[in-house]
Amino acid sequence: VSSRIVVFTVSDDRNDVVSALKSGADGYLLKDTEPEELVACIRLACSGKLVLSEPLTEVLALTFRDKKNLPGPDLDTLTRRELQILKYLARGQSNKQIGRKLAIAESTVKVHVKHLLKKLGLRSRLEAAVWMVEHKMQEKDSVT
Secondary structure, three states: OOOOOEEEEOOOOHHHHHHHHHOOOOEEEEOOOOHHHHHHHHHHHHOOOOEEOOHHHHHHHHHHHOOOOOOOOOHHHOOHHHHHHHHHHHOOOOHHHHHHHHOOOHHHHHHHHHHHHHHHOOOOHHHHHHHHHHOOHHHOOOOO
């Protein structure tokens, strides 16, 4: 039996969001989420995806941007495959989904994710995805 934790709240305070996610929450949804979207998000969380209300992406991006003492990730250190995987991470894809799209094993994707996080000095898939969203890298289709 596995369980998932999704915070359902009115608070869009950046400290609340970051605290919940750092504590291991699998999602953070605002109470103004439409019922249909809420059900879809719960299903996604049950399948292992991180779920966030759309306005929270900007809240998280601002949180990471405000960390001025940390050096920013350097994409030049990544291989082409790692860049591809990072792009899919920013789209919320699971390792299994990425593996299917790239025709590689899920365990291989996991190794690539581990390496790219280390190279970029990031601690989590979420942090990588937020960084990509903040820099609008997922919109560039130069890496497929």
